Amino acid sequence: MAKRRKLETPSADDLLRIEEEFRRETSSRPGLTPGATVAPIAQVAGEAAAQAEVSSPEIRAGHAHNAAEAKRLQEARADGRLMSDLPLSEIDPHAMIRDRIDLSEDEMSELRQSIAASGLRLPIEVFEFATPRADGVRYGLVSGYRRYMAVLALRDLTEAAKYASIRAIVRPRTEADQAFVSMVEENEVRSELSHFERGRIAVIAAQQGAFVNVEDAVNRLYATASKAKRSKVRSFAMIFEELGDMLTFPEALTEKRGLSLAQGLRAGAEGRLRAALEQHPPADAEAEWAQIDAVLSTLDAPARDKRRGGRPRASAPISGWQGAETLHTSAGITIRRMQDDKGILLRFEGRGLDSELMDSLMQEIRALLEKP
Incomplete structure (x- = not known):
């Protein structure tokens, strides 16, 4: 049977020796000042607090102002x-x-x-x-x-x-669409774009994925424009899509010529127009239009739908004045001047009339009547 060890109560000298050994052990740890008996984190916090300078209200206000300006x-x-x-x-x-x-x-x-x-x-x-x-x-x-x-x-x-x-x-x-809109808005304000340039950017913006299609591009790029203007842009966009690589002087296309060309493209003349432009490269804008016009002049007028009935179409009148009130144009459009108790009326008749042409006529009339 093992003999039990007898425990003895330490004396006062033993307690002093143990305490002294503990102090030596803790003072040798990193981060503690020799002889210190406090925990390291407490010592670091105390030293930081002792070294911190108390800022004046003016300095704190300056820091707050600088922070606000930076924001x-x-x-x-x-x-x-x-x-x-x-x-x-x-x-x-x-x-x-x-x-x-x-x-x-x-x-x-x-x-x-x-x-x-x-x-x-x-x-x-x-x-x-x-x-x-x-x-x-x-x-x-x-x-x-x-x-x-x-x-x-x-x-x-x-x-x-x-x-x-x-x-x-x-x-x-x-987004790309807003970037294109910003660019178009600036140029619309600062410089007059040609009709062809407007149609061209609408097609390119749609091709680059900024818009769903050309129709969407025109509607959003020229959202503040009139319905008639957007219709013209769509016509010139079609010219760029189908003949943009063939035209040498596209910016020289006037509104009237461009709309006439667009009508010919809708009638299916793209192949003939491309062949004509490719055969003889034009020397200038007028020569290029002469090639285009030669093709357009051979196009048949749209066939009349017999189901619509009505009187047979009369032959085109000879151009020139018929009396003092009627003017026949070479394009087959007749202008008649009439008068009632409210003023003078102008009546336009002919198969070549459409909303785009009438919009152009209204703009020309307005330009004549505006005060200088």
Whole structure:
């Protein structure tokens, strides 16, 4: 049987020795000041509190003001309300297909002179790419193409450092459709686009997936335009779709000629028109239209639906005045002037009449009657 060990109560000297050994052990731990008997975390907190300076109310107010200004700056940048001077080399002016085809050299020269004399009065608009490109380009141009090209030309011409950058507003990243709308809105306000340019950008925007189709592109790009104007844009969009690669002078198409060409395309003349344009490359816009008109003039008028009844169509009258009240045109349209107790009336008759032509006539009449 094992002998039990007898426990003895430690003496006062034993307790003092144990306490001294404990103190030596804890003071040797990392983070503790030698001789300290407090926990490390308590010591760190105490030292931080001892070293902290009590800020005055003015200093705290300054910190709060700076924090508020930084927040407002971030919000302005996020909302596209902040202007920055961006290097030209970091902007891609062709990130979006432009609705302008050609730039008038006279207008560009005037713009360059204005910027050289007075600086850039209006910043361009850009959007930031999700990730910078390998060539260092970070932004894509939304609006201000002519201003960008004018500053670029001044940089190349003068090699002045002040033309190496351009003032710009960095817009928030938006959907492609809104970017196209912004571009069209700017050019509609600042320069008159040709009918062909309007139709062209509608087709390209739809092809790039910004809109469901050309119809949707026209309706949204020109949402504030009249119904008649949107109809004309659709006609020129069809010209671009079917003959855009064949036309050498598309911007020279007047509204009347363009609508006539669109009518011929609807009648199925695309193949004949392409063959005519391909056979003899035109030297100028009039020669190109002569080739087109030669094909259009051979097209038969739409067949009359006999089920609609009515009197047989009379032969086209000879063009010119018939008396003092009736005018026959070579296009087969007759204009009759009548008068009643309220004023003078003009009556238009003929198979060539449609809503688009009447809209054009109303615009011409308005232009004649507006005060200078």
